[in-house]
Amino acid sequence: MTAYAIEGKRRRVWRLSRGGNWRTILFCYVALAPVLAIFAYARVYPIVWSVVLSFYDWNLIRARKPFIGLANYYRLFEDPNFLVALKNTAIYSISTVVLSTLLALPLAVFLARKSRLSVFYQTVYFLPVITPLVPMAIAWKWIYDYNYGILNYALSLFGISPIAWLTDPNIALWALIIMSVWKVLGYNLVLFMVGIRNIPAVYMEAANLDGASAWQRFRFVTFPLLKPILLYVLVTATINAFNVFTQVYVMTLGSQAAPGHAVRVLVFDIYQNAFQYFKMGYASAEAVTLTLIVLGFTLIQFRFARSQEV
């Protein structure tokens, strides 16, 4: 850091305290202002509008919009489509988040180093994140195909009889969970690598000098220092999983597709209610409910993380 001449002015003393200084607080607001402005206009305002919409009966086209209070919400909890979607999405989300995090972490530990091979693996494992959805759907329908798919072929080598991955309603959701883990692994991988690269080399060297094994290094150095990133991965993975839509939807299109009801997810239900049945108020109520549920999960995760802080 280049040296700055200390001018010894009195004003300096005020800056030494971290917060509570009105200048610093002003700085905070000024710095945040442009960001908050965009958020307010592009996110908060339309969201508030859609929350307000949830208390009305509106079909997007009709000018008439009767106020119906909580009727949409009551209706939601008696709606079999919503309940199925809720169940499916919950199972899907928890499984995807747990699996993709558990797999990405050791992968990142193993790959976060400078070598040609690592570059290869990092790139290849990141490819699913940028694979467009239509080719992805077609390729996975092939992988899962009952007669000609690679998975069943591989199983047959071990003498296991073929599984109707996509067409069996009991298995279809799990087939999609596997596919989603495939898609999100690279994303988590990158994030964990960011976290791992932050761990000061000195700590690792110190652990080595103390004779720690790889596992002990991981448990006592890497893992604790990864906690902020781990929180990030878990929260964002949960949010993304609950909001899943297109990548599940494309698997239900056309022939050889997954049966709709078995993989109905919440955002699909919202989309269908809003843009197919034109029940905008109802769809908004559903979106609000989804938001509250996920917000609950998120707050729990934050609270848990805070309790773990030393």
Add this chain to the structure above:
Amino acid sequence: MRTSLGMRILVLCVHAVLLVGALFMVLPMLWMLATSFKPPTEIAVWPPQLLPQAPTLDNYTGMFVVAPFGRFFLNSLGVSSVATLSVAVTSVLAGAVFAKYRFPGRTFLFMLIIATAIVPSESYMVPLYIQLIPIGWINTYQGFILPYLIMSFGIFLLRQHVSSAVPTELLEAARVDGASEWWILGRVITPLSGPALSAIGIFAFIQAWGAFIWPLLVVNNQLYFNMEVGLTAFQFKFSADYGKLMAGSVISVLPMLVVFLLLRRRIVDSMALTGLKG
């Protein structure tokens, strides 16, 4: 480090698993690439053959006849670059402030920002569309890019990163030396956020590049289309021109791959920085 035989076998097994995994990771892309070179007669074949028997470049050349994909590509590039830059700047700005400063409303504002990421965008798309009508932003680049200028997850990541990777002592030292908060933001925090910014750069680019539902709603003029929207030209009511769709998808993937390769190095190869002499 001594490697015992058991250790070596373990490493070999790990590599084997990684390789099989890699095959799965890459298979859909391979299929996409192979199909982009197939003539229409080879596409409906079941079971699908991976390699084309009679490879052709027709899909690539034919694409540009159907619609101005060169233009779509440039639009995607322009929008994604601007969005990435905007997300990077806003994320480090807000993330740093949330991480290292205390002010009234800090927790509330931060949770609000996270909460806006939780709400599914499908539910507030139409209200946002209606908001843009009186300011004349329908069917414009501004209307197109607006939702992609900020990313809640970007702010979140930078906040996590800065709170753990930037020691407060460093900031204090700078303050003692007479630095303004702005200087600290630009010359201390930002350089230390390299890895996180690179990650956010990748993700913001991908998110803006893949923008689909929103641009479709807001844009009427074909001249403003991006690649994703343009590719719907190959999806007909009951079928699709898979050859050209895949050719377009291949072209569409390349910039994202390039961005990943460029920024990946910043993440992995940067030295672990503490700012303190070790």
Add this chain to the structure above:
Amino acid sequence: MGIGKSSSQKLNRRTVLKMAASAGLVGVGGLGYGRRAKAASDVTLDIWTGFPEVQPFYQAVAADYAKTHPNVKFTFFTTSLRETEQKLSASVPTGTGPDIFDIGTNISYNFIDNNLIEPNPPAIDKYLKSGAWNKFVVEFCTVNGKTYGLPIWEGSKASMFYNKAMFKDAGIANPPATFEELVAAAQKLVKTDSSGKMTRSGISLRLSGQGSGVTEKFRYMLEGAGGSVVERTASGKYHNNFDNDKGRGALQFYVDAVQKYKIDDPKVQHDADAFASGATAMLFREAWVIGEVQQKNPSLDYATAPIPKWTSSSPNRMLLQPWPIYVNGKSNNKDAAWEFVQYVTNQENSLRLTTMTGWVSERQDVDWKPLLDKVPQFGVFVSPPKDMDYYVEPILGPWDEIQTKMADRLVKAYVDPSLNGNPTKVADTIHEMAVEADNLLKDANLYGTT
């Protein structure tokens, strides 16, 4: 310390990024502002369609039209149908929509209801009723006594595709004329491999997948048997019309096809792709399959025929789904738009539509010989038998939802082993579906039995 070094590295990269982005912004902004001045009498018509394959047709017709109407310019927009529906729903009510668009009645019904589409002007109304379109189609475009839009192409007229080569091999001389013959033929045409897995289905039924399409195909049997999903009463209310032997018969057919006669299997390849690649011998589908086969397997030896009769004494039935083109009620160029719409639906352009896109024009007074000489398989679509009994879909708010929810249940029922050989269970399943449909009608205040 490392900071100095990395900050200059960072600056370099950031500078490059900034330069690229500014270049992008300038380029992008500049392009947005380059618009040439318009002449006073210039009219620009904006045309949207949810059928990307039809856009070249619109563009060709517009080019021709511009020769005789040089002051009319056109802009076009197309994307997949679902997205176009969404876009129209957001833009037409808010005044940011196109001048001309083609769209299904699930959307246009709502628009008409809210005065976003106006009744046809007298000249257009006369044109519609001039005999160019059959009376079912004209009635389809009529709401409360007024006509709206012009029917530009036909969404269905689904008929039977059959593989002539496979029929010859199996020793079947003619395509089946009744469902009984169909099942018999299909049983002969099914192929399985040594382990019992089906490799070729006798007929490719719509057994899986999402959405109302499943119910639409189910209705080929239901309507053939004489039933329908809903029935309109004299007072304009609706109730289900399949909780009867016709509905049970249709479901029984599917259950038997999959589980008893085994002429189709969800695990085999389905639909047009299967027909083109030889994974099925018969298929009930719309005319677009012809284009698919031309593309994917031009040497396929196949023909088309009407969907078989339910029994030898039932009539031949055919689903009519006219797809109309409308002028936006909020357009600033309504007269010019209507003139163009009249042009795009004339006889010459109707032939051109079908030849270029494979979508069958709805007009009944076109000379199809030039098309049929090249592609005889269009025959059953463009000139169905004169005694064909057509049925159309009712124009109801909850129609899509009723069909979609039925589809969810049907897909489960087809492969449910507890329905095999169990007519009571079949009847119960039908009954549950009927109750659900009636409830949806009640929710929309459309339910009534008189």
